[in-house]
Amino acid sequence: MRQINFVIIFIFCLALALFTLENTEPGTINVVPGLQVQAPIAVELLLASGIGAVLAWLYGIWTHWQQLLFSSQQVRQKNVQIKELETKVEQYQEEVQSLKLALPPVNDSLAKDAQVITQ
Secondary structure, eight states: OHHHHHHHHHHHHHHHHHHHHHOOSEEEEEEETTEEEEEEHHHHHHHHHHHHHHHHHHHHHHHHHHHHHHHHHHHHHHHHHHHHHHHHHHHHHHHHHHHHHHSOOOOHHHHHHHHHHHO
16 A cells, blocks of 8 residues: 555655756735735745645645544543453352352252253
């Protein structure tokens, strides 16, 4: 996948370079009312592409941080759920132990008969 991205970016940059070589005439950019900048169209295009690339990079970082925050929040929730389940397991184990102590002792002959029947 990285190679495909590289090829796409390379083709885009090559097309941009060829376009800038063909468009060297000056153009006027109206930044705000009353402020105009004159520069070759190639420079304007490179500047606009650079600003777009920086904004795309910042957006990528922003979404990555959002995913990290969301996943860490999920991990914390799962850890709380695991602790609750571990507590329940310990309670159930204690309950089983107390029930085993409350049961009357098993007669050995009855236990042998039960084993024979189950087999």
